[in-house]
Amino acid sequence: MEIPIPPNFQCPISLELMKDPVTLSTGITYDRESIEKWIGTGHTTCPVTKKVLKTPDLIPNHAVRKIIQDWCVQNRPYDIEPVPTLQIPITQYEVSEEYVLSSSFESYASVSVEKHACLLIEILSRLTWMFPLGVEAQSKLASSTSLRCMAWFLRGEDVSGRRVTVLALAELLALDQGYVNAFAEMECVAEALVKIIRVPICPRATKASLMAIYHMISPSAMSEEMTRRFMEMGLVSLILEIVLNYEKGICEKALGVLDRMCDCGEGREYLARNHESTMPALVEKILGVSMTATEFSVSALWKLCKDENGGVVVDEAVHELGVFEKLLVVLQVGCDERTKERANELLKFFTRYKERLDLDSSILFKYLKRPY
Template identity: 45%
Template sequence: MMISSWRRRRAARRAGKEQQGNENGEMELMIPRDFRCPISLDLMKDPVTLSTGITYDRENIEKWIESGNFTCPLTNQVLRSLEPIPNHMIRKKIQDWCVENRSFGIERIPTPRVPVSSMEVSDILSKINVACKKEDGNWCRDLVVKIKSLAKESERNKRCVVSNGTGSVLAEAFEAFSKASFDENVAVLEEILSALTIMFPLETEANGFLGSVSSIHCLIWFLSSGDLSRRQNAVLALKGLVVSSSDGIRKANELSEMEGAIEALFKLIKDPICPTATKASLTVIYHMLNSSSSPNDTKLVTKLVNLGMVSLLLETLVDSERGMCEKALAVLDQICNSQQGREMACNNALSMPVLVKKILRVSNLATEFSVSILLKLCKNGKVEDGGVILVEALQVGAFQKLLLILQLGCVDNTKEKVSELLKLLNLHRNKVECVDPVDNFRDLKRPF
């Protein structure tokens, strides 16, 4: 009797109510057996029936199937179909039972939304293809809004939408409408781009459509427009192209040659709209620099330096979280491959204190980038400086930080750079008294 009472009490708790005991201490209400999911034994909120005729709660049976099981958990029969069918009759009975027992604290389960099926997704995608062929932007936009709404409704819907090739169809539609006037198709292009961000990362075929010349021109146009969400979606799409695409290096090279691209990316960093967009911009610029066949004194570096990227990166590094720091340092490291970039960094009062501060303070990656930049500045500075850069590095505590790196351990490549830096700095230690690393930049005179 005690075990039976405990089981009833547990079942009642699963039903989501507070129960009252009778004189014998037993529960007065039990969940009907047909209303419980055979997997969890909980009250079903969205009952669905398999091809074997057994009814389960949708969430539980979908987890079972997604785990790679293709049999009915109760009967062990092989499933003829993996698409469970909503059992409206059982669901209605459960709702009625909840209403009848509301005095016990039972809340009526809401009528669940029916998840989208592969057939429904395929039907919408077919209509999008037809709308593209007819160049009907309004119809296409309505269809994209519909499929985006379905994808955002639940994680299950999103998986169904993505798995049916929606990314490729939308990317192809984006390319098709981008070949016409941007002004005429801005509404549908904006809606398609917004929907595509839900599908990231895209597959190779989708990246091919989104990486076409007309599509990239459209993305740059969006990147330069005043609409904030449009600009954010555009930079996320460009990031996907240069990072996830199998042809990312070529795409990054093409992007660096396109008029207005670097200026628009720079503006997103200078006048940030959100951290996500800023980090995406830094990532795109890094890949553009990294893909360059001639890293020294390239047109791209010259353009970035003239825009004021070095000062902007150093200002960004003063107070930023780990991800932002790593990306800003990565871009600065690439820029310092050129003589022009190094000269600009050497002339900036923030360079040495900021770089030394970031060592061992952010992450291993940030330390590696900081050491790399320091070596480039100290080793390749102008000869006529007479060791000014090295002395400045010593003044902000670089020597102690570098020794600490060796004591704590680091990767071989960084270890070699640290050893070389220590040798360079040691030649000038007699010129200055080393101090603790500078952690406060308020008293420094900034060049902007």
């Protein structure tokens, strides 16, 4: 069940739930990350009121933050992601709660995972609300003992343990490639992550599993092997089903995994061979879901077309799916520069098929009017 975010909790720029609300001198509240990007690119006005800012100072809005946190707690059963608690700097004489919990997790896991399973799950659940963790806490949670414990939960049948573990892993693996490599070596963890996608626990767990996989197939010495393993488990067909049928957040993460698979030679070869199902999914999501989805889709298409098997993919994209029209619009909307560069390269690459194109201006206007 999807719970709509109350308008007052949404950042006026990103339209996402505000995790760190701050207020400008104009009285308008934004999420810190979004408004810092706005100011960082040279803007001197308030995005909503268009008034010139008297000062660039960002004032933390603790009242709004507390209300949002309470709302997240109330809707936790509906998989609403928690707003992290502000990290208060500690002195050398103090020990943070996150370090105590991470150390406790490692200690109990080293004694007996089965004996202390309930306690370990409770500790891990608490830690998921504290990310990003400090360096000391990370080292404890990413130790070989802790990772083996999380792998044990992930492979198990306890739904609560699997859910909490995959949420923590998605956050932890995003912090350091070393953690990714260490976890990837654990037995059967790839199969466990795919199982969460094949037999969903909840939307949030599905997103976390996709994010964990995304980091595990990141460009590295072992990415080819990991990509191959995931393909052998039928992940591609699951990803394509998600891309075509799931809501925005999950769809974006699935496209991210698909795009990253295209970094691997075997991944590109597999997707090119199965272009009849791959291309409709990629092309449909260009200008169809969000900017993020468009950027991932264009990136994956670019990688496939640049591959030696790209001729088959190009023929499918241009002749049957009308990707040419969409790419023309991508150049006119607010995508990042890399996406526009790739769209431009794709258009040049497609010119050899121009005799097949029958562009209709009404189609272009349809895409231009599509809101995000």
